[in-house]
Amino acid sequence: MSVRDSEQSRVNAKQATAMGPLAIVCGGGAFPAAVADAVRRRGREVILFALRGFADAASIQQYPHQWIYLGAVGRVIRLMKQKGCRDVMFVGAVYRPRLRDIRLDWTTIRWMPAYIRVARHGDDQLLSNIAMLFGNMGMRVRGIQEVAPELLIPVGALGRHRPSAAEEAEIMLGRRALQALGPLDVGQAAVVVGGRVVAVEAAEGTAAMLARVAEIKRSGRVIAAARAGVLVKAPKPGQDRRIDLPAIGVDTVKQAAAAGLAGIAVEAGGTIAADANALVRAADEAGLFLLGFEPDAETIR
Amino acid sequence: MSVRDSEQSRVNAKQATAMGPLAIVCGGGAFPAAVADAVRRRGREVILFALRGFADAASIQQYPHQWIYLGAVGRVIRLMKQKGCRDVMFVGAVYRPRLRDIRLDWTTIRWMPAYIRVARHGDDQLLSNIAMLFGNMGMRVRGIQEVAPELLIPVGALGRHRPSAAEEAEIMLGRRALQALGPLDVGQAAVVVGGRVVAVEAAEGTAAMLARVAEIKRSGRVIAAARAGVLVKAPKPGQDRRIDLPAIGVDTVKQAAAAGLAGIAVEAGGTIAADANALVRAADEAGLFLLGFEPDAETIR
DSSP: OOHHHHHHHHHHHHHHHHHOOEEEEEOBSSHHHHHHHHHHHTTOOEEEEEETTTSOHHHHTTSSEEEEOTTOHHHHHHHHHHTTOOEEEEESBOOSOOGGGTOOOHHHHHTHHHHHHHHTTOHHHHHHHHHHHHHHTTOEEOOHHHHOGGGBOOSEEOSSOOOOHHHHHHHHHHHHHHHHHGGGTOOSEEEEETTEEEEEOSSSOHHHHHHHHHHHHHHTSSOOOSSOOEEEEOOOTTOOTTSOOOBOOHHHHHHHHHTTOSEEEEETTSOBOSOHHHHHHHHHHHTOEEEEEOTTOSSOO | OOHHHHHHHHHHHHHHHHHOOEEEEEOBSSHHHHHHHHHHHTTOOEEEEEETTTSOHHHHTTSSEEEEOTTOHHHHHHHHHHTTOOEEEEESBOOSOOGGGTOOOHHHHHTHHHHHHHHTTOHHHHHHHHHHHHHHTTOEEOOHHHHOGGGBOOSEEOSSOOOOHHHHHHHHHHHHHHHHHGGGTOOSEEEEETTEEEEEOSSSOHHHHHHHHHHHHHHTSSOOOSSOOEEEEOOOTTOOTTSOOOBOOHHHHHHHHHTTOSEEEEETTSOBOSOHHHHHHHHHHHTOEEEEEOTTOSSOO
16 A cells, blocks of 8 residues: 555545444345445444345344344434434345335335335335435435445456457447346346347346356357357446446356356446455456446447 | 138139249248148148258148258259249248258358358347348248238237236337347347336247246245236347247247236237137136237337
């Protein structure tokens, strides 16, 4: 760390203390802990509000934390304010909640019609509507861009491998597919093989889509070299970028390799990785390129 | 049959004889036989050119037929002309051919670069490019619209059940998803559940997509009533409508029912059914609506 970085870090730490601890509402997966670590490295305290039924107990208990119920929004906001939190962020997967993990309180019940309507639509709308509810109750909803931007994938090739010109064209085709579907609130990911969109992700998730691509290749419905094609991920156009950004990890690399793809391209600044070093290592080992593309660029580079 | 229908039928039969037999290049599945039967009912002879590795031997042998290889286009066209065929149509599924089922001849080899390029892209482009090759060699490529229009799904509700207003909105959303992806040559089908596009078909086929929807519902990633949502199918905008129109059958109804859907909506005049009576019976029994929508209508009705 240079002197200047170190000074900057102290300034950040001072500012951070003035802002109070960051409340992190934690769903499942490795991202809540990764965000908590990143925020602490910047000198700000965190309090994890772990969603029963979703958050991973083993990693949560390494931080100051409270267990909460998804339906008890009023109680949770009071608790956050008591602890001096003004800023809240939402991290991690929240799928269909089991009823016993919800425990509605009156604040939530007053919002029930909207809550139920959005709850039927799956995880991203559920989270962004709960976030809106927190915003209306006086909390400031923060995105990963604001509190831990180092978890975002940067522009350029991250590992040792590079896409070919043909693969760059495939990346553009995948991006066009995602853009076309965006207005319909579908699709954070697609797979292009042999110049053709062979899979589009809707509600099934990236892992299921990649398993399908592996199966499609095995069955011979798509003919391709042993290592060909690309996974493309990007936020939906117009989505709330504080909530539910697309994510990639070592698992994604393994699944893409199992599907016989040549690489992964994601929107730079709009895709998160809990552990970028491990991600790059996995991509290098698997022989996959790993590329962050600029959101608005007409070409890959 | 009324007197007028009967006269019309005799006129058709006379015209049909003058046109010579229809050559039907047969891929897999039940459609080649259904088309052959429909054409014969109109009084025209057929000769089936059965693709080795794809066509179903048991049904093919009930008609005048020749076994052919996918790669022997020159030989096949000479054979067709010898038999007095000027009109040819392509029916049935052709996926990745095994090399031993191809048997290239010189006509095809002259076309090899284009042939290989399209063969990599999957069944519909493969077939439409082979069709183009036949057209260039003096054959007239016919579509199901011209030779057996009664196999096309008509406008309106076909069975006993009707979509609700909410389901009509879901059909419109599914159609918009297909239209959005059309320019990218993706998607003859999508599934909408709870007002949300939950699955988009690319290379995997409708059966695989419906199996995925069943799985998504089971896993709780999508919350819906036991019987909710719709399968929407339509030709890709701009596709060659003589080749590879989307198809539905009793299997599709069973798969849609297993996925817990409330119904199926397809583009009228642009979707084929080998046995519409069996299809309607299956839909009625399964409690699914079955709707043909007008291609350009802004609403369902």
